Amino acid sequence: MRFMTKIRTERRADALSKERIVEAAIAILDQDGEGALTFRALAARLATGSGAIYWHVADKQDLLAAATDHVIAQVTAQVTTKAVKGATPQEAIRALALGVFDAIDAHPWVGGQLSRDPFQYAVLRILEGVGGQVQALGVPQQAQFNAATALMSFILGLAGQYAAGAEFHARGMDRTTALRAVAAKWAQLDPIEHPFVRQVAAVLPEHDDREQFLAGIDLILAGIESVR
Amino acid sequence: MRFMTKIRTERRADALSKERIVEAAIAILDQDGEGALTFRALAARLATGSGAIYWHVADKQDLLAAATDHVIAQVTAQVTTKAVKGATPQEAIRALALGVFDAIDAHPWVGGQLSRDPFQYAVLRILEGVGGQVQALGVPQQAQFNAATALMSFILGLAGQYAAGAEFHARGMDRTTALRAVAAKWAQLDPIEHPFVRQVAAVLPEHDDREQFLAGIDLILAGIESVR
DNA sequence: AGACTTATGGAACAACGTTCCAGTCTTATT
DNA sequence: AATAAGACTGGAACGTTGTTCCATAAGTCT
Numbered sequence: 001m002r003f004m005t006k007i008r009t010e011r012r013a014d015a016l017s018k019e020r021i022v023e024a025a026i027a028i029l030d031q032d033g034e035g036a037l038t039f040r041a042l043a044a045r046l047a048t049g050s051g052a053i054y055w056h057v058a059d060k061q062d063l064l065a066a067a068t069d070h071v072i073a074q075v076t077a078q079v080t081t082k083a084v085k086g087a088t089p090q091e092a093i094r095a096l097a098l099g100v101f102d103a104i105d106a107h108p109w110v111g112g113q114l115s116r117d118p119f120q121y122a123v124l125r126i127l128e129g130v131g132g133q134v135q136a137l138g139v140p141q142q143a144q145f146n147a148a149t150a151l152m153s154f155i156l157g158l159a160g161q162y163a164a165g166a167e168f169h170a171r172g173m174d175r176t177t178a179l180r181a182v183a184a185k186w187a188q189l190d191p192i193e194h195p196f197v198r199q200v201a202a203v204l205p206e207h208d209d210r211e212q213f214l215a216g217i218d219l220i221l222a223g224i225e226s227v228r
Numbered sequence: 229m230r231f232m233t234k235i236r237t238e239r240r241a242d243a244l245s246k247e248r249i250v251e252a253a254i255a256i257l258d259q260d261g262e263g264a265l266t267f268r269a270l271a272a273r274l275a276t277g278s279g280a281i282y283w284h285v286a287d288k289q290d291l292l293a294a295a296t297d298h299v300i301a302q303v304t305a306q307v308t309t310k311a312v313k314g315a316t317p318q319e320a321i322r323a324l325a326l327g328v329f330d331a332i333d334a335h336p337w338v339g340g341q342l343s344r345d346p347f348q349y350a351v352l353r354i355l356e357g358v359g360g361q362v363q364a365l366g367v368p369q370q371a372q373f374n375a376a377t378a379l380m381s382f383i384l385g386l387a388g389q390y391a392a393g394a395e396f397h398a399r400g401m402d403r404t405t406a407l408r409a410v411a412a413k414w415a416q417l418d419p420i421e422h423p424f425v426r427q428v429a430a431v432l433p434e435h436d437d438r439e440q441f442l443a444g445i446d447l448i449l450a451g452i453e454s455v456r
Numbered sequence: 457a458g459a460c461t462t463a464t465g466g467a468a469c470a471a472c473g474t475t476c477c478a479g480t481c482t483t484a485t486t
Numbered sequence: 487a488a489t490a491a492g493a494c495t496g497g498a499a500c501g502t503t504g505t506t507c508c509a510t511a512a513g514t515c516t
Contacts (some may be wrong), residue, residue, distance in 0.1 A: 015494090016494080016495080038471080038472065038473085039472080039473065039474080040471085040472080040473095043496085043497095048495065048496060048497095049495070049496030049497045049498090050473085050474080050496085050497080051474090051475080051476080051477090051495070051496060051497070051498090052494070052495045052496055052497095054473095054474075054475080055493085055494060055495075056494095059473075059474075060473065060474090112344075115343050115385065115388040115389075116340075116388065116392060117392050118388075118389040118392050118393065119392075119393075119396065119410055124414070124422070124425055127424070127425060127428070128421075128422050128423075128424050128425050131424030131425065131427075131428065132423070132424050134424075135424065144424075144427075145428055145431050145435065145440075146440055146443035146444065146447070147447065148424070148428070149440060149444070150382065150443065150444035150447050150448070152385070153382050153385035153386040153389060153444060154378065154381050154382045154385055154444075154448075155385070156385040156388060156389065157343065157380070157381035157382055157383070157384040157385025157386070157387075157388065158381040158385070159385075160343040160344065160346075160384060160385070160388055161343075161346040161381065161384060164344060164345050164346050164347075165346065165347075168347065182347055186352070193356075194352070194356050195356075195360070196355070196356050196359030196360050196362075196363065196372075196376070197352055197355060197356050197359065199359075199372075200355070200359065200373055200376070203373050207373065212373075212374055212377060215374035215378065216374065216377070216378035216381060216382075218451075219374070219375065219378050219448055219451035219452060219455070220378070220382075220447055220448055220451055221451070222450070222451035222454045222455060223446075223447035223448055223449070223450035223451030223452075223454070224447060224451075225454075226450045226451070226453075226454045227447070227450055243463090244463080244464080266502080266503065266504085267503085267504065267505080268502090268503080268504095271465080271466095276464070276465060276466095277464070277465030277466045277467090278465080278466080278504085278505080279464070279465055279466070279467090279505090279506080279507080279508090280463070280464045280465055280466095282504095282505075282506080283462085283463060283464075284463095287504075287505075288504065288505090
């Protein structure tokens with residue numbers, strides 16, 4: 001919270017710090033879901049009081065943004081160092097997008113947080129990665145903004161949906177049975193008013209989310225190339 | 229809450245009903261934002277108690293979904309009746325997407341709600357509209373699912389971002405000055421680590437959201453046509 | 457007229473984010 | 487070594503929220 005003019009010597013091994021708080025928050029989020037992260041639960045896990053946490057963290061939104069950035073930073077770092085050598089821009093974009101997707105798959109709360117605040121640092125990281133590859137793709141300068149933000153919106157949109165879906169089948173139910181339940185409900189809709197949704201319902205339970213996500217990315221990439 | 233086997237005679241002119249509750253909720257949401265909708269505020273506006281509201285509405289999520297559906301139903305109804313006559317599928321998709329965009333622009337809370345719950349009825353309405361036009365576009369059956377959901381994800385992604393942005397400049401600040409503030413922050417980022425975001429920052433304050441949104445739609449449409 | 461369902465409104469509950477504050481520990485200065 | 491000043495801690499307390507409970511009224515049916 002304050003700037004430290006001198007080098008900090010360690011207090012104790014279990015001293016509080018933003019990093020330790022964020023890691024504990026991630027552990028709670030991963031283990032028990034988005035609703036389980038409260039300052040009381042966090043304080044209990046860190047064996048302290050809620051007030052102490054506020055010395056290192058501005059508020060809950062700050063905490064969630066830091067946790068999200070912690071996860072996304074690993075993704076962007078890993079992807080950019082691995083994909084730089086001899087990959088086409090298209091491949092790099094696919095790798096980055098899939099990295100984000102897998103991160104959300106492993107930490108569903110990240111999806112919700114990403115889609116909720118477009119100006120947080122984690123989103124900026126992804127936009128930078130996507131934008132750089134859009135440039136490398138040879139898209140003219142005026143079109144780069146629209147191309148990169150379109151990819152971003154698609155990624156964030158699916159992030160939010162996936163996160164909501166994960167929340168939906170929180171306990172016990174796995175993804176397939178949860179989707180089957182939704183599909184069953186959709187299949188009972190009025191055939192005249194909702195023909196397409198009924199057709200989708202048939203495919204929904206056994207579709208591959210990763211494949212669907214990648215297909216969307218490829219669709220946008222094809223669109224970008226067609227207007228290049 | 230219960231099924232009514234007989235026709236309901238009216239109680240009083242000011243009798244509570246789900247419709248009246250939803251309309252009051254929309255009025256609060258539009259006037260004072262997402263954070264202002266509480267059951268206490270709602271009860272005060274309807275001159276009743278919070279308990280009475282729960283007779284007509286399951287919980288807050290149900291209320292928000294109903295309010296969102298109220299807004300989106302108007303959009304889909306208006307677009308489908310107007311755009312049917314002599315419009316290409318592409319034009320119909322653009323009209324539908326723009327209708328959703330304008331609805332979110334007029335009611336920013338709709339954007340947040342749409343991106344938060346992908347299985348609510350309002351989303352289903354949009355998917356049906358998009359999907360029908362994707363079929364009309366001549367996309368082969370196996371590809372329809374990916375094409376329609378990609379359009380949906382993009383729309384919902386931008387919906388969430390736009391809603392978050394609207395929340396961001398809640399009081400006094402208009403959109404341009406709010407974006408200028410974000411752009412100023414981005415312009416101060418490290419040029420080596422974030423070259424693209426800095427370039428975006430220059431364009432950000434004076435860009436047109438509607439145009440950006442439409443450009444994304446057209447990009448995906450171009451992608452769909454290129455693989456047709 | 458009574459019995460039963462539908463509907464109302466206000467009190468009460470548990471949980472949350474956040475603030476406050478009385479202390480304790482660490483470091484720098486005398 | 488003593489002391490002052492800041493950094494940090496932990497737990498109590500505050501105000502607000504969604505939701506539940508319940509006594510009671512209004513309407514409907516036999």
